[in-house]
Amino acid sequence: MAKKFLYINRKAPYGTIYALESLEVVLISAAFEQDVSLAFIDDGVFQLMAGQDTAGAGMKNFSRTYKALGDFEVKKLYVERESLEERGLTLDDLQAITYEDENEDYAEKPAIQLVSRSEMAGIVAGQDVVLSF
Amino acid sequence: MSTLHTVNKSPFERNALCSCFSHLSAGDAVLMIEDGVIGARKGATTAAMVQAAMQKGKVYALASDLAARGIKAQDVIDGIQLVDYGGFVDLVTQHARTVAWL
Numbered sequence: 001m002a003k004k005f006l007y008i009n010r011k012a013p014y015g016t017i018y019a020l021e022s023l024e025v026v027l028i029s030a031a032f033e034q035d036v037s038l039a040f041i042d043d044g045v046f047q048l049m050a051g052q053d054t055a056g057a058g059m060k061n062f063s064r065t066y067k068a069l070g071d072f073e074v075k076k077l078y079v080e081r082e083s084l085e086e087r088g089l090t091l092d093d094l095q096a097i098t099y100e101d102e103n104e105d106y107a108e109k110p111a112i113q114l115v116s117r118s119e120m121a122g123i124v125a126g127q128d129v130v131l132s133f
Numbered sequence: 134m135s136t137l138h139t140v141n142k143s144p145f146e147r148n149a150l151c152s153c154f155s156h157l158s159a160g161d162a163v164l165m166i167e168d169g170v171i172g173a174r175k176g177a178t179t180a181a182m183v184q185a186a187m188q189k190g191k192v193y194a195l196a197s198d199l200a201a202r203g204i205k206a207q208d209v210i211d212g213i214q215l216v217d218y219g220g221f222v223d224l225v226t227q228h229a230r231t232v233a234w235l
Contacts, residue, residue: 012143014201015168043143043171049203056197056217063203086145088176093203 003128004035009044011133014059019047022133023065030072037076037127038069039120044133045083048112050095063095070099070111077112080120134229135160135190141167141235144179149234154186161190164216164224170198173209180210187212195221 007026013019022038030036040048047066054061069077077097084090091114100106115123124130138161144150150172153163163186165173172179173194183192196215199206206215216224225231 011146012168012171012202014198015141015143043145043168046171046202051205052203053200054197055200057201058197059201061201086178087171088174088178088180088208 002033002035004037004126005029006037006039006124006127006130008039008041008124008130008132009047010042012043012046013052013063014054014057018133019044020060020062022131023062025131025133026069026074027065027072030069030074033073036074037078037123038074039123040077040079040083041120042080042083043087045079045087045089045094048077048079048094048097049089050093067095067097069097075099075109075111078115078120078123079112080117081114082117084114135162137161137224137228137231138163139231139233140165140169140172141233143168143171144177144182145171150179151182153232153234154182154189157186157189159189162224162228163190163192164221165192165194165198165213166221167195167198168202170194170202170204173199173213174204175208175210183210183213193220193224 011018052063097111098108140150142149
């Protein structure tokens, strides 16, 4: 039976390996047909920033991989509003990530959902398994 | 001779930037690198702390680390100077010592 998995991402990309490792584990768990959600809290919101350019830093740019999550049935990316605001960011600073809804003639729908800190607490409370990165 | 301080941690993650700022001498320079560049974002709750430190010394940020994290040059706090890796080396040579705040 599918369990509800939540992956909490709290680190900026590139400075540490956490963001990339989380993405790898998410893709693996999706292959086992679990009910996967991702949460982006604190500096984790920087993982979804639009226009990441790592050429100068000489690192692999994995930001496009988030756009492919929909193809792996990962459709719920929760971004915490307060975390964006504290960092001077808005939803417009993040890349657009969509998935195709098979129940509605494969209509493209946004995968990112902006939630408040208290709503995020509720999302955590509704999970079977929570993994932190 | 003055000191170059490098900070490579986000101010939201650790207090390295805050601690660095409270240990500045007149004429010192601070260079934000790696996740440290998150402190350079305009509109962040940490911006006032950065602006206060800029009264004491110059603040720089490594452009390629900003770009990697999707932070555009126009979204950087006014007065922070962007440098490339060559500029990083120049800053090291222009100061008597370098202190890394990890």
